[in-house]
Amino acid sequence: MQLDLNLLSALDALLEEGSVAGAAARLHVTAPAMSRSLGRIRRTTGDQILVRTGRTMTPTPYAIAVREQVHELLHQVQGVLAPSRELDLGTLERTFTLRWHDSLAALCGPALLTAVRGQAPGVRLRFLAEASVDTPELRRGEVDLEANATRPSAPDIRAESVGETRLVVVMRQGHPLARGRAVTAERYAAAEHVTVSRRGNLSDAVDDALARLGLTRRVVAAAPTEAAALEFVRGSDLLICVPEATTRTAVTDLGLTVRPLPLELPSAPVYLSWHQRYDTDQAHAWLRGLARTALAGCAASS
Incomplete structure (x- = not known):
């Protein structure tokens, strides 16, 4: 039997994408062409490779077992057909x-x-x-x-x-928690908050940590980016919890204040x-x- 190396590329794409459409998009071919390749792979291996389960396709046990081997073989073939050359950064485009x-x-x-x-x-x-x-x-x-x-x-x-980087609390300089007594978990929870979430989530790991102490906080807004959330904080008494490494420019450019987060949370x-x-x-x-x-x-x- 003559082996078509194009089937190896198709099989690798199918196993990684988990769909005919995804594999076709990755290899820049039409979905019908990829569907025909899947048919040839099935006939060659005697295995269905991907089977329909509802609206998705699931790899068979055989497909799961050979996935890493297929990928490694494809890399070896590519290495033989396109031997590596010394990288010239000066001419790299x-x-x-x-x-x-x-x-x-x-x-x-x-x-x-x-x-x-x-x-x-x-x-x-x-x-x-x-x-x-x-x-x-x-x-x-x-x-x-x-x-x-x-x-x-x-x-x-x-x-x-x-x-x-550890998490810290950021607030405007005139915020009541920015001066005087230390920020305790109780004082932190009593304030109003904004979260950073590209999905719009109004709760995160901070709420879980507060719950372990029997505390809850009021989150009044979720911002899609940290930059937007910091602007909310800049003009209000809202608090935001962010990684310390990202606060340096905010403190300088926006005139904000950083305080330690009074909760046990991993970095x-x-x-x-x-x-x-x-x-x-x-x-x-x-x-x-x-x-x-x-x-x-x-x-x-x-």
């Missing part, structure tokens, strides 16, 4: 797309851009705002790097912790994430190294 939490983009983005421009002037960076829902762009190769406080759960997404992590297809991409690895340094520097300075 490429556009990378980054989806970073807005505060990380504002705080760490300038250092990354400066480093990139200094080493590879032909490289351009596209920073995208976080979406209100989880999106598949990272898996589809439409986003190169993500940076936020969430570790992805998908098996084909790589993630590494590049730092962490906020910072994760850098990318799709495993870029593990051996030299230019991508170079950018990951610069991003890692920039993000770690921000967290370390908190």
Whole structure:
């Protein structure tokens, strides 16, 4: 039997995307063409690979068992057909797309851009705002790097912790809690609050910590970005809980005050994430190294 290597690429895409439409979009082919490829794969392997379960498709036990092997084989084939060459940063021309939490983009983005421009002037960076829902762009190769406080759960997404920063309370300088007695959990809970949530959530881990103490707080608004939430705080008696590393420019530019959070909460992590297809991409690895340094520097300075 003659092996069609195109089927290996199709199988890899189908197993990662979990749908014919997703795999077709990733490989830039039509859905009918990908459906035909799935049919050929089924005939070749004697397995259904993906089976319909309601509105979604679920991989078979065989598909789950061979997923990592298929991906590794595809990488080996690509390495043979496209042997790596020494990366020439001076002539590299490429556009990378980054989806970073807005505060990380504002705080760490300038250092990354400066480093990139200094080493590879032909490289351009596209920073995208976080979406209100989880999106598949990272898996589809439409986003190169993500940076936020969430570790992805998908098996084909790589993630590494590049730092962490403790949570603090931010308020306007004339806020009643900005002077005098220490901010206790009771005084903190008695104030009004704003949360930062791209999904519009009016509660978060702070509420869970307060509940363990038998306390509740009143959240009057949810802002989609930290920058918007800080503007709410600037002109009111609202409080906001944010990572300390992101407050330095806010304190200087907006005239705000920072106080310790009177609750037992773990530090906020910072994760850098990318799709495993870029593990051996030299230019991508170079950018990951610069991003890692920039993000770690921000967290370390908190």
